[in-house]
Amino acid sequence: MxxxxxxxxxxxxxxxxxxxxxxxxxxxxxxxxxxxxxxxSFITQAESPIVVVLSESMEPTIRRGDLLFLSNYKAPYTTGDIVVYLIPGREVPIVHRVVKVHEDASDSDPQILTKGDNNFADDIQLYEGRRWLTRELIIGKAYMIIPYAGMVR
Known part of the structure; x- marks a missing residue:
C-alpha cells in the first residue's frame, strides 16, 4: 500500500x-x-439514521466512538431501549437508556424517562423544565451497534 x-x-x-x-x-x-x-434515512424514518457516541455516559454497554444505527418507527418504547434524543437549544444529541415509560390514558404519545448506564441519576435535569421525554424529541431507537466504528485516529 x-x-x-x-x-x-x-x-x-x-x-x-x-x-x-x-x-x-x-x-x-x-x-x-x-x-x-x-x-x-427514509427506510428507518430517522432524520439521522447513524450516530457516533460522543461521551462515556453509557459505558460499559456503549463506548465513546461506537456507531449506532437508529430507527424511528412508531413502535412503543420499552424499559431497556437505548434512545437518542435532542433537547431544543443543544447541539449534541444524547444517547441514554429508557428506565421508565409513562403512558397517560388521555394521551397516545408515551412519555419516557432516561438515564445513562454510567450515570448515578436519571436525566430529568437535562429535560429543561420537562418531567418526561416525548416522541418529538427522540431522534431514534438504537437497533444495531458497531463498536469503535466512529472512532477516527
Whole structure:
C-alpha cells in the first residue's frame, strides 16, 4: 500500500485526463454515499439514521466512538431501549437508556424517562423544565451497534 505522499506525487505528475477521471470518480463515490444515507434515512424514518457516541455516559454497554444505527418507527418504547434524543437549544444529541415509560390514558404519545448506564441519576435535569421525554424529541431507537466504528485516529 502506497503512502499518501507517494500517491500525491503520482497524482501531480498525472495527465489532465487522468485527474479529471479521478475527480469524477470521487464525485460519484460521494454522491453514492449521500444517496445511500438518504435511502437509509427514509427506510428507518430517522432524520439521522447513524450516530457516533460522543461521551462515556453509557459505558460499559456503549463506548465513546461506537456507531449506532437508529430507527424511528412508531413502535412503543420499552424499559431497556437505548434512545437518542435532542433537547431544543443543544447541539449534541444524547444517547441514554429508557428506565421508565409513562403512558397517560388521555394521551397516545408515551412519555419516557432516561438515564445513562454510567450515570448515578436519571436525566430529568437535562429535560429543561420537562418531567418526561416525548416522541418529538427522540431522534431514534438504537437497533444495531458497531463498536469503535466512529472512532477516527
Amino acid at each position: 502506497e503512502s499518501l505522499g507517494e500517491y500525491w506525487k503520482r497524482f501531480r505528475t498525472s495527465s489532465s485526463q487522468s485527474v479529471v477521471l479521478q475527480v469524477v470518480n470521487l464525485g460519484l463515490l460521494l454522491s453514492g454515499a449521500l444517496v445511500a444515507y438518504k435511502i437509509l
